[in-house]
Amino acid sequence: MTWLRALKDTARSGLRIERRRLEPLIALRGAVGLALVIGLSLALFDAATAASSAFGAFQAAIATFQRSWRPRPVLALISGGSLAASTFLGYLTGTGGTLAHHTAFLALLCLWTFLAGAAWAAGPTAGIIASSNVAIMLVTVTLPSSVAEAAGHAAMIAFGGLVQAALIVLFPVRRWGAQRDALADALAAEADYARRLRHDPVAPFDPVPLMTARSAAAVTPRQARRRPGELHGARGLAERIRPVLASLADPAVGASAEGPERDRVRELLAAAGTVLDAAARAIRTGGEVVIPAPALAALRTPDTGAILSGPPRRAAVRLVSLLDDVVETAGPSENAAPAEARSRPTLVRLAPLVVRAMAKELRRDGPVRRHAVRVTAVAAVGYLLGTALPFGHGYWCPMAAVMIMRPDFSQTYSRSVARFGGTLVGVALATGIVEAARPDTYLSAGLAVVCAFGMYLVMRTGYAASNVCVSAYVVFLLGMGGLQWNQTVPDRVVLTLLGGLLAMLGYALYPAWETPRLRNRLADWLSADGRYAAAVVDHYAHPGGASCPDVREALLAARDARVAWQDALTKATHEPVRHRGLSRAKADDAARSLAQLGRVAMLLEAHLPDRGATPVPAAAAFAEALRTATEEAARAVRERRVPSWDGVRGALERWEVADAPDPVVRKGAGMLLDTLEELTGALADEAPRARPESTARTV
Template identity: 55%
Template sequence: MSGTTARWAAALAETARSGLRVERASLTPLLAVRGACGVALVIGLTLWLGSATLAVSSAFGAFASGIATFQRSWRPRPELALAAAAGLSVSAFLGYVLAGHPAAFTVMLALWAFGAGMAWVAGPTPGVVAAFTVAMMLVVVTLPSSVPEAAQHAGIIALGGLAQAGLIVVFPVRRWGARREALADALAGVADYARRLREEPTAPFDPQPLVEAREAAAVTPRQARRRPRQLHGYRLLAERFRPVLASLADPVLGGAAREGPERDRVRALLAAAATVLDGTARAIRRGEHVRVPREALDVLQVPEDGPALPPGPARKAALRLIALSGEAVEAAQEPVEVTAVGHRPYLRRATGPGQLAVVLRAVRRELRPASPVFRHALRLAAVVATGYLLGGALPTGHGYWIGLTAVMVLRPDFSGTVSRGAARLAGTVAGVVVGGAVIALLGPGPGVAAGLAVVSVFLLYLLMRTGFMVISACAGAYVVFLLGIVGTNWSQTVPERMLLTLVGGVLALVSYGLYPAWETPRLRERLADWLTASCGYAVAVLDAYGTPGERHTRVVREALLDNRAALLEWEQATARAGAEPVRHRGLPRRRAAEAQAALTTVGRSGLLLEAHLPEPGTPGDPGAAAFAGALRDAVARAAPAVRAGAAPDWAPVHRALARWRRDARHPDGIALRAAELVTDALDELAKALTPR
């Protein structure tokens, strides 16, 4: 077996295992019941008051609107349901208007699919919902028989979304629950970091929980007025804990020695802080008061007769940790808003025209051949149009299943399309087979078929956050039962649907192989972005040492967020590249790992310095300011070199460091030692990127 074949086989085997995995902790039965009730409500009403075809239309709208509310989004769930229903209604009506003109319909279908592909620039939730609108255009246009009926079907589809939104408002389940979970995960992540620092003083920190907590904290003005008090302030406390914990544990830049009584005291402080953070996370998750063991609070006290705090910068970090822990406990007993200097009362989420402007700017940025989203949009448009034409040419009455399968399989990245897409395809085929067999054996009437569809959608909602193969099987069975309401003879068409599903899935997978969007060749670009961000963070902190002032607080914060975003982009890129069955060009995995270790050190040096930022008005360090300026200029030249495949030149940084050492006001200062660490790490980066 060749190396490429082995990589493909390994990727598909891992996908099969993950696609069948069901995690009981992720099940949400109450949400599943509510979503299934929304589907049952609209199907029952339309069957009673209307017809079977109207019931199918309403069920599609309620089903897709419910899917939208299960996606990871911080938008209000009723709004997601209504937005999904509106898009589904428009796509269904426009599709029917042109359905009688194959050439015009094909062009419109391709353009709509391209727009649905570009919707991924706004995030996974809009991308998934947009894919459903394309599926709706392919399926529902076969149901009406006149333009007035098409308008009626579009209105019924919107009614399905309205029903889901109404149920969310009338029967809320864990209001603010997702935001509670995000904030609690952030605090628990910092607590886990504190525990790992006890054994590994230079342990890495996973910023993903803090990133998600920040996204969850962004609210509209209306939400800000209704937000529980317990969700105020803790995220900023978690952010302030992180540099203090790292500085206290670090044995190089002012921390305690690696072994001895001082290190034992540091370990005790870290364990107590982790206990406080865990207790706070548990209380926020459950909406109750914080309970912290008295033993942990006793450790987090300035001792009188007990073990002394470590000396030097570590003592300063210990005192800050004790103060932060006290703030967390006090805020927990009487929830108050804890904000940083100059911080807005809340992070504002764009709404209405503001959100539309953000999305349009993102679309303009991605309208380029190298963009994975743009390539996905082109691929989706070509595959959906090809599937529609191919289905029309085949001697079947259900050719739209080719395009329907393809649009549900395709994703912008390799792992989402090929590996997970294979799971979706296998699950869909299994669902079609099971659903078709049930229809063929039982021959149910519209009412029984509708009941089976509701059971299928309940299982789908219940298992939404588990394996792709499982939920795809539920979705395939749901569509089969739904179309069974109109009386299709499935004893004759099950093999046909299976074949069309396989054709659509294979068409989608082949299209990615013919027009891929590999992440591997873009690793150097991602690395250059991270280099700029990590060094920008170090520059911001060193500038604060050079010229202390209030303005640096916000500058350092923004630089930290930029570095965090670039780090996550790099980690996601390397993860996607690792799953791709292609050879690394220009940046092998071993060299990429070495470069990652170097830039991690740069970011960590800035983090350690941030814990000891000088107070405004204190004398500055000219050497720190000069070094920061030299580093800023060197990075501006180094980033293009990294993108071009060349090694960066850090000679100006070395000269600035030498001048700082010669004229240093504090030869043993923490800022100078951090600058030395940064310079050594940049040398390691240059070594990793030098062609060998």
């Protein structure tokens, strides 16, 4: 993609308004908390202190909107406390107006910004909160006039976070709502998958909803004692239902492509979709599971055993049993016990984990390290330029740059356009209101609260829309302290534009492109899929029953690698960088082959033998060959060589059909080799090599 096209695409992306479900009650709660803090500050202190406390309450409420599974009060307290500490330290180093004070504050700004950039290693929530704290600190350090006042301002900022946390506790809105939505989305995705399988027996499935639900299921010990019963076991059941659905529908290991078997399978899949949708609605709302009578009748039809036989019948029986468990688990229950305990570390235990994650990312030349260095340099240059230019509010330049910059190209450039466009519209609207109404201190405070409510309401619809409200909010908030619009608006518009340009220039000079890393991401996915498939096949040689922790671990690693590839490909699509041997067409073909590899392994996992079943010795040799070949193939992909599967093909040729009591594993082994050869064809830009005639049709 050329630079011109990349700039056009990112500009359109930045100005796009998305349709999202609004949450007015949560937005109202955040605005009420802000109003309480401003009103109390104005009553007890002065307008400058009220502005500081308002920033604390404003930012604390924003932190609670981030996609995090930690309790919202904790996020508000962390945001308010860290901003208070940043403000106080910033004032101590930056007061005095001498060169030494400017140098000390610049050093603190560089340290704080670098740490904020490195915080992205701990996740986007930590990165966003840390970056926002640095940006707001640049404003709040200018409000106090003495050390005692700075301490008071810091205390009121922390108090703002405390008020927001208290309101969340006292007036909860959809308690456990995020966790309910994550689990319901996973069940709804499987319901949609079941319906698509009726028409396309090999339909793809995106595992992201299941991964999100798994992340949401991790709780702290305190959360575990309060978690609703319906959130305990349904996720584990959803994980087990997905391979059963796929194995029932796929003609290779399930029912025949046409005839009575296929008709019965379609009935079961339709009923499964209905039951899963009903369970999703019950979990989302906290109500009872209501299943239509036709779906229940389809699942209870007694002639299933007469129509289906072998692997399809086993899959059908297993599906009905799992759906019964889902219905039982999804309904409200006070005494339900956790089916799968996943613990989330407390904040005390999380701190060393975050430090290790940051240190690990900073030791290598990855996106997080480059972002930390880049945002630090841009913030320092922006601060120096803002100080040198003949404006009275030079902090707007580094503030805008820090708020804009993200570890990837498309977000940084789209947010630059959105920030400037939103600022223009927001300050224009605020200026018109100020000129028409001439608000006093209290009316300015009220208008600031209204703008904050609008920002909380539309925050998830797009960065441009939220910036319109933020820009107006800042105009009214600073006007509350006596600053006229003509003292702040021109400065902010010019310096915001300069900050955006610095952010874009910084990324162009020191980028972290994903395009050159695509081959490594693809190789990681291939290696992870190979380990997963090998673990599954090996269990046919060493039957261990339903408990297969190694298979589960390999599956999760394969999912992580797949999502990492998808994220990297999405980012690379908008980058103005040459593909370097892995074109978009090749990447899509290779991704389809690896998705198919994972799907075949999932089909085999659905039919793992019970403990005590007859072993399949040839499966062990095939699994080892598969594991070795995929590791070597991953190295070949990284080195831009074409993978070879001679070892896997040889192991399959030595596998006699009589060695497999269950035909599923022998068929699956052949399907695995087919997908690997399709991958070779995709990467080699040629048709997949045909397998020898002696083995091509024996699976």
